[in-house]
Amino acid sequence: MGVNAALRARSVSVWIGRASILTDVDLTVEAGRVHALIGPNGAGKSTLLAALAGDIRPAAGNVSVHGTDLNAWKPKQLARERAVLLQENRVSFPFTVDEVVRMGRSPWRGTAAEAEDEQAVADAIAATELHPLLERPVPSLSGGERARAALARVLAQRAGILLLDEPTAALDLKHQEDVLRLARERAHAGDAVVIVLHDLNVAAAFADTITLLENGRVVATGTPAEVLTAERIRAVYRQDVDLVPHPATGQPIIVPRR
Amino acid sequence: MTADTSAARPAEMPADTVVAPPGRAGRHPFRTRKAVLFTALAVALVVVALISAGTGQLPVPPHEVVQVMFARLGLDLGIPLTHPNAEQALVTIRFPRVLMGLLIGAALAAAGMLMQAVFGNPLADAGVVGVSSGAALGAATAITLGWTFAGQWTVPLLAFATGLATVLIVYATSRSNGKTEVVTLILTGIAVNAFAGAGLALMTFIGDTSTREQIIFWQLGSLNGSQWSQVGIVAPLVAVGLVVAFLSARTLDLFSLGERNARHLGVNVEGVRILIIVVVALLVCAAVAFAGIIAFVGLVIPHLMRMIIGPAHLPLLIASVLGGALLLATADLFARTAVPLADLPIGMITSLVGGPFFFWLLLRTRRKAGGWA
Numbered sequence: 026m027g028v029n030a031a032l033r034a035r036s037v038s039v040w041i042g043r044a045s046i047l048t049d050v051d052l053t054v055e056a057g058r059v060h061a062l063i064g065p066n067g068a069g070k071s072t073l074l075a076a077l078a079g080d081i082r083p084a085a086g087n088v089s090v091h092g093t094d095l096n097a098w099k100p101k102q103l104a105r106e107r108a109v110l111l112q113e114n115r116v117s118f119p120f121t122v123d124e125v126v127r128m129g130r131s132p133w134r135g136t137a138a139e140a141e142d143e144q145a146v147a148d149a150i151a152a153t154e155l156h157p158l159l160e161r162p163v164p165s166l167s168g169g170e171r172a173r174a175a176l177a178r179v180l181a182q183r184a185g186i187l188l189l190d191e192p193t194a195a196l197d198l199k200h201q202e203d204v205l206r207l208a209r210e211r212a213h214a215g216d217a218v219v220i221v222l223h224d225l226n227v228a229a230a231f232a233d234t235i236t237l238l239e240n241g242r243v244v245a246t247g248t249p250a251e252v253l254t255a256e257r258i259r260a261v262y263r264q265d266v267d268l269v270p271h272p273a274t275g276q277p278i279i280v281p282r283r
Numbered sequence: 284m285t286a287d288t289s290a291a292r293p294a295e296m297p298a299d300t301v302v303a304p305p306g307r308a309g310r311h312p313f314r315t316r317k318a319v320l321f322t323a324l325a326v327a328l329v330v331v332a333l334i335s336a337g338t339g340q341l342p343v344p345p346h347e348v349v350q351v352m353f354a355r356l357g358l359d360l361g362i363p364l365t366h367p368n369a370e371q372a373l374v375t376i377r378f379p380r381v382l383m384g385l386l387i388g389a390a391l392a393a394a395g396m397l398m399q400a401v402f403g404n405p406l407a408d409a410g411v412v413g414v415s416s417g418a419a420l421g422a423a424t425a426i427t428l429g430w431t432f433a434g435q436w437t438v439p440l441l442a443f444a445t446g447l448a449t450v451l452i453v454y455a456t457s458r459s460n461g462k463t464e465v466v467t468l469i470l471t472g473i474a475v476n477a478f479a480g481a482g483l484a485l486m487t488f489i490g491d492t493s494t495r496e497q498i499i500f501w502q503l504g505s506l507n508g509s510q511w512s513q514v515g516i517v518a519p520l521v522a523v524g525l526v527v528a529f530l531s532a533r534t535l536d537l538f539s540l541g542e543r544n545a546r547h548l549g550v551n552v553e554g555v556r557i558l559i560i561v562v563v564a565l566l567v568c569a570a571v572a573f574a575g576i577i578a579f580v581g582l583v584i585p586h587l588m589r590m591i592i593g594p595a596h597l598p599l600l601i602a603s604v605l606g607g608a609l610l611l612a613t614a615d616l617f618a619r620t621a622v623p624l625a626d627l628p629i630g631m632i633t634s635l636v637g638g639p640f641f642f643w644l645l646l647r648t649r650r651k652a653g654g655w656a
Contacts, residue, residue, distance in 0.1 A: 080543050104549030117403040117539040118594035128537055132549040178540075182548070 030092070031056045031186050031217035032107070037076055037086035039069075039241075046072045047241045049086070054219050054234075056185070059212045061228040062221045064238035065262050070221045071112070073238065074190050077219060078109045090186065104132035107186035112194060114175035119162035122155055122174045129181030141183070149180035152207055154200075168195040176204060187211060189220045193227065205231045225279045229253055237261060253279065313592045317602075320591055324605035331609060332385065335616040336377045343369045352378075375511075383509040383517065384615040384629075385608040387570040388580060390521045392607025393528050394566040395581020396600060398450075400535040401559045402458070405586060406465055406644060409567045410578030410637075412457075413475025417449025418442040418564070418571040420482040423498045427490040439516055439572035446571065447564035449475060454560060465648055501575030504630020506615050513573045520569035525604065527562045531555060532597040539594065577630045579637020580607050586644065 032054040039047040047069045054060045054077075062070045075081040077088055079095045088095045090106055098106075108129070116125060126149055130142045150156060153173045158166065163174055172195040179187065189208065193201040209231055212218045222228045228235055229249040237244045237252050239261045245252045258266050258279065265282035330345075336352075337343040343351075343366070350362035351373045364370060391409065398407040398414075409415045421441035424430070433440050457471040487498050534555055537545040546552045570577065588602035611629070614636075618627040 078543075078547060080546070100546060100551050101549035104547060107547075109544075109547040111541075111543060113541070114544070115541060117541075118405065118589065120536070120539060120594050124536075124593075124595065125540070128540065128548065131533075131537060134533075175544075 030054065032077060032088070032090055032219065033092075034073070034077060034088050035086050037073070037083040037088065039072055039076055039081055040084045041072075045241055047076065047083070050238075050241070050243055052077070052236060052243070052246075054186070054217045056217045057212055057215050058233040059208055059218045059220060059231055060234045060236065061232035062219065062236050062238060063223070063225060063228050064244075067240075068238040069241040070238055071190055072241075074109075074188055074219065074221055078107075078188050079103070101132055104182070104184070105136075105138075106184055107188060108179040108182040108184040109188045110176055110179045110190060110192055112190050114171050116163040116171075119164055121160050121162055122166070122177075123150075123159045125163050125174050126150060126155070126177045126181050129178035132182065132184075138183075145181045145183050149177040152180055152203075153177040154203070169197065169200065172196060173200065176207075180207070185216050187216055187218045187220075189218065191221050191223065193222070193224070201227070225253060225258065229279070230276070250277075253277075255279075313598070317592050317598050320588070320602055321598075321605065324602065324609055328385070328605060328609045328612065331612045331616065332381050335384075335612055335619075336373055336381050338616060338620055339372065339377060341366060341368060341372045343373060348373060379511045379514050380506050380509040380615070381612065382514050383506050383574060384611040386514070386517050386521045387506070387574050387577065388607040388609070388611030389604040390517075390524065390566040390570045390607070391577060391580035392584040392603040392610070393525055393581075393600060394563045394570070395607075396585040396596070396603045397528055397535070397559050397563050397566075398581065399585060400538050400596060401556055401563075402454075402468065403539065403541070404465065404468055405589075406468060406582070406641075406648065408579065408582035409563070409570075410576060410580075411582060411641070412450075412453050412468065412472045413479055414446055414449045414453065414563065414567050415571055415576045415578065416476050416479035416483070418446030418568045419501050419576055420479045420486070421445030421568075422572055423483055423486040423501065426497055427486040427494045435512060435516060439520065439568055442572045443564055443568035446568045447561065449479070450560050450564050450567075454556075465645070500628075501571070502630075503628030504575040504577040504633070505626065505628045506574050506611075506618075507626045509573065517569045517573065520565055524562045524566040524569065527558065528566075528600055529597070531559060532600050535559075535596040536594075575630060577611070578634050579641060580610055580633055582644070583633075583637050583640050584610055586640075 030053045034050055034052040037047055037050045038045070050073060052073070062073060064070050072081065076083050079088070090098060090103065126146050129149065130145060133139050133142070150159065153176055155173060155177055158170060158174070163171055166174065172192070176192060187208070192204045192208070196204060205227060208218045208220055212233070220232070232249060234246065235249050235252040236246045237257070244261055245257060255266055255268050258264070267280050267282055268277040269280055270276065271278050333345040333348050337345050337348045346362055347364050347369060350360050350364065351370050353360050355374060395408045398409065398412070399405050419442070421444055422438045425438045425441040430441070431437050453471050453475060457467045483498060483502065487495050490498060534550055537548050537550050540548070542552050584606040585599060585603045588599055588606055592598055592602055610633070614629050614632045618629045618632055621627060
């Protein structure tokens with residue numbers, strides 16, 4: 026397990042003011058896997074992602090990328106290893122979608138990988154179906170379109186570790202599926218993907234590993250079948266659920282009891 | 284496209300949204316416009332500078348101005364001068380003044396653009412936010428108290444110190460979550476301007492007649508009485524500031540994604556931020572030290588240029604430097620010639636144009652954001 030760990034958090038604790046947001050969180054993200062972070066509102070999913078991204082310095086514990094402490098990385102080197110998609114993707118000035126996607130290539134400026142710029146940008150635009158919007162200024166886009174532009178930028182970065190904070194939140198059904206499929210494809214190609222999700226069924230369908238958080242602590246980590254049991258969901262989300270088999274595939278589906 | 288449910292989308296489109304001409308290559312947005320704009324600005328700049336240098340109590344035709352200019356650079360074009368005193372007037376009075384105008388215009392426009400990039404807010408400007416008054420307070424203090432510990436550099440040094448302190452204060456107090464809301468920025472500006480204004484009032488009060496006159500001068504802003512020795516101080520400051528600005532221009536593009544995203548793209552956000560803040564203070568102090576508070580150049584010019592060639596910071600910086608220099612050269616020509624035998628304060632002229640422009644910008648921002656926040 027240790028050999029493949031692309032990203033690892035060791036007993037990470039985060040305090041904001043006097044409130045403990047994360048307590049003693051351990052997390053190992055392996056290359057080639059989609060690792061979902063789930064949990065109720067306020068469980069600390071986004072905070073954990075921010076700590077993994079290096080935006081928040083943990084009060085205790087540490088985060089390492091490819092075995093090297095996050096603080097020991099140079100910003101530019103790190104940007105070639107991991108890309109981050111945030112929930113909030115406002116752009117201050119009227120940059121076009123095309124320009125914003127190209128910004129994803131900036132960590133590679135001056136390296137041999139610059140030769141891949143055009144291909145990386147074209148692939149990212151194709152994957153997110155942004156062709157019709159390329160020349161539009163990002164501030165004029167809707168929330169969902171902006172989210173896709175940000176995703177394209179992150180894809181164009183071509184980093185081996187992807188951290189995605191609720192990438193499906195602003196999207197319609199089709200684009201949600203597209204994003205999740207992309208995440209899985211990237212994992213199959215050997216990337217490590219961490220993805221914050223709300224929808225338990227989505228997590229069950231697309232993740233290889235799930236970490237369930239509650240009140241800043243890890244409740245369970247494992248395969249979807251191991252983590253998502255009816256009793257555990259009931260305990261953590263305080264909502265009765267049934268697991269019913271999907272009529273076509275037989276996969277268990279989580280249905281709230283109404 | 285099935286992506287979006289937002290019905291309000293078309294209404295969100297900002298009024299000045301730059302829509303690209305159809306059929307151009309995606310790789311180089313605004314390429315033709317950029318070429319046209321840069322050329323037009325450069326040509327206008329040369330023309331206005333020549334006319335400005337030739338205009339005054341002793342009129343000198345532009346080709347004679349060129350002759351004198353090249354003669355000073357050691358190249359005699361052999362054009363005869365109509366008036367024996369032409370060379371004297373040009374070299375000792377007009378050239379330094381025109382040069383000062385060009386340098387200060389470039390400095391203010393570049394400083395405005397840099398502040399807007401770092402604050403993530405198109406309304407940031409050295410004058411609006413109070414950096415100019417902060418720098419003027421330092422300069423006024425040095426004059427009134429007769430400090431000369433750094434010789435000729437004392438005034439710009441003090442202006443730099445207080446200007447830098449002001450940008451740092453504004454920066455630290457007006458931002459939350461990596462960006463500055465319009466209201467916060469403007470209110471911070473009011474507070475800073477009030478404080479600096481009180482300091483300037485104190486200096487005016489305790490100064491003698493001659494220093495008092497100088498301080499009032501600043502608050503109005505003027506290029507009158509520019510000297511070569513001042514050009515010698517301002518030019519290197521502006522040059523250093525602009526070089527750093529040009530080197531950081533492409534990184535500034537990433538700042539418009541927000542600081543977290545910029546960091547994820549490999550930008551040393553804290554380092555670049557502090558560097559840009561120091562450069563802003565440097566450029567503003569260079570502008571303020573001898574010419575006083577010339578407001579709105581940093582607001583109007585980058586905004587106009589952004590409307591024409593888009594927001595990418597490298598071309599925007601080139602356009603802003605040229606545009607700022609052109610604006611001040613033009614404003615100064617107007618200041619000297621609008622009223623016979625009077626030298627209007629140039630700060631008054633830029634404010635006269637910039638005030639309504641700022642107001643229009645505010646209204647537009649309000650409409651777009653749905654409120655002052």
